[in-house]
Amino acid sequence: xxFLIDASDKPGQLSVRQKxxxxxxxxxxxxxxxxxxxxxxxxxxxxxxHGSFYLIDTDDRARAEAFIDADPYRRNGVFGxxxxxxxxxxxxxxxxxxxxxxx
Numbered sequence: 130x131x132f133l134i135d136a137s138d139k140p141g142q143l144s145v146r147q148k149x150x151x152x153x154x155x156x157x158x159x160x161x162x163x164x165x166x167x168x169x170x171x172x173x174x175x176x177x178x179h180g181s182f183y184l185i186d187t188d189d190r191a192r193a194e195a196f197i198d199a200d201p202y203r204r205n206g207v208f209g210x211x212x213x214x215x216x217x218x219x220x221x222x223x224x225x226x227x228x229x230x231x232x
Contacts, residue, residue, distance in 0.1 A: 131185060131187070134183040134197050137179065138202075149202060149205050183197070
């Protein structure tokens with residue numbers, strides 16, 4: 130079962146987030162084999178980031194913790210609160226998971 134990681138930025142971290150973003154994206158590209166989904170959490174304006182979410186393909190909590198601990202946003206103090214939750218995919222990529230068996 131995958132882990133959902135929900136990371137919220139500390140107040141006042143937008144400039145740090147923007148500065149570190151290239152390193153963050155490089156890190157995610159190096160970890161794409163683990164990513165089922167990931168992205169920024171945005172304010173209602175649809176433009177201002179205030180955190181990140183990751184759905185990673187691992188059954189190992191220690192691996193999920195290592196993943197987020199290595200993220201440049203985490204290493205550079207952008208993130209405040211981080212929660213990690215095991216999840217079961219019920220619907221994914223516009224389809225029910227696992228897909229219903231057709232007779």
